[in-house]
Amino acid sequence: MPVISAPHSFNEGQLYVDLQPILGRSLYLKCEGFNFAGSIKLKAAIEMVESAERDGLLTKDSVLIESSSGNLGVALSVIAASKGYRFLCVTDSRCNLSTRLLMEALGSEVHVIADLDANGGFLGARIDYVRALCASDERYVWLSQYTNPGNWQAHYRKTAPEIAEQFPQLDVLFVGAGTTGTLMGCARYFREWHRPVRIVAVDTVGSVAFGGTPGRRMIPGLGMSMRPPLLDESYVDEVIQVEEADTIRACHRLARRGFLFGGSTGTVVSGASGWLDRHGSPDLTAVAIAPDLGERYLDTIYQQTWLEDLYGDRVLHGDDDEREEADDGARDSEEVTAGSAGAERASHSGEHRHRRGSRS
Known part of the structure; x- marks a missing residue:
């Protein structure tokens, strides 16, 4: 059994959920939320802090400071508490209340920005x-x-090799795009791999990370209001943008089967599901990365009043939910057919896709 003395020493990296019974398509979801920070951001946080220590940038009098919508702030709070540093997280009003309280419980200071x-x-x-x-x-x-x-190097050294070990015949990888640290680390690793892997970035509508028009984004995690400095689009084969309403439906669809995930995961699963409905085949090996779990979103995407105030009282009655309610039992060929039709309707109404040229 594992015995640890520092909270960042434990991180379960080899847990996958087979979403075939839920989606009607083969998709393996890599769960990154099983550590003391509760998200994939622990990997980047460790890499960046320990690199700063090696470079002599951190002393006993140092105060760590970082801008974060939530998950990296929690990860740095865990590490700072363990190592004895002070930490100030600069976040904004979209950060979940439970996340802010968690950082403060760990001894961090939190400053909330309210101006756009x-x-x-x-x-x-x-x-x-x-x-x-x-x-x-x-x-x-x-x-x-x-x-x-260090943000992308953490995933080049850890996340991508973990996937490669379990899926040596990987064909396509779906990665959510925020700072693009996870995306760039995985994409660089698989560019050098023994077989071609299609890298599909999943972003949220309203983000300008890959260009496009800025818009309202209420769910923290994915998306950027500027072009990510770490992003190199030559490593990305395709970009999918997902409406927040579709993110919410995907989260609730997974929750109805007992899997409570966060908003970033809902976005990635929604984008991957639609892509597989259009391009998938029975022999395709597909993996998506789930950055965190859902407990920190109980007062937002899993709270009915919050949903209705922002998205209307029909937000949970989209194509995916109607299809799920119509067949809540065993998934058979009829659900696969309905899933394809639902994805086609979504492609004309909510989901925006940008194609990148295939790599040679």
Whole structure:
């Protein structure tokens, strides 16, 4: 049995959920939420903190500071508490209340930004605040997840090899796009692999990470209000953008089968499901990455009043839910047919897709 003395020493990296019974398509979901930080961000946080320690940037008087919509803030709170550092997380009003309370319980300070930036998001304002504090006091050490190579290197060294070990015949990998650390680390690894793997980035509508028009985004995790500095699109074969309403439906569909996941996972599963309905084949090996679990979203995407206020009282009555309610028993060929039809309707109404040229 594992015996640890530091919370960041434990991270279950080889747990997958077979979504075939739920989606009617073969898709393996890599669960990254089983650690003391509760998300995939623990990997990047460890890499960035330990790199700063090796470079002599952190001392006993240092104050870690980072801009985060939630999960990286929790991961850094766990590490800071374990290592004895002070930590200030600069977040915004979309951050889940439970996430803010969790960071504070771990001894971190939390500053909430309420003003939107020029792109209609909070990221620019958060970064401006971090830069101002760093300029005012040299004790602050900004890890900068948006530009720090340790962000993607963590997934090049850990996440991608974990997938490769379990799925040596991998054909397509679906990765959510936020800072694009996970995306770039996995994409770089599989570019060098023994067989071609199609890398599909899943973003949220309203994000400008891959271009497009900025829009309202209420679910934290994926999406950016600026182009991610770490992003190199030459490693990405295709980009799928998913409406937040479809994210919510996917989360509730999984929850009705006993799997409570976060908003980022709902986005990735929704995008992957639609892609597989259009392009999948029985012999295709597909994996999607689930960044976190759903407990921190109980007062948002799993709370009826919050949903109705933001998305209307019909948000849970889309194509996916109607199909799920029509056949809540065993999944058979009829559900596969209905799933294809539902995905086709979604492709004309809510989901926006951008195709990238295939790699040679």
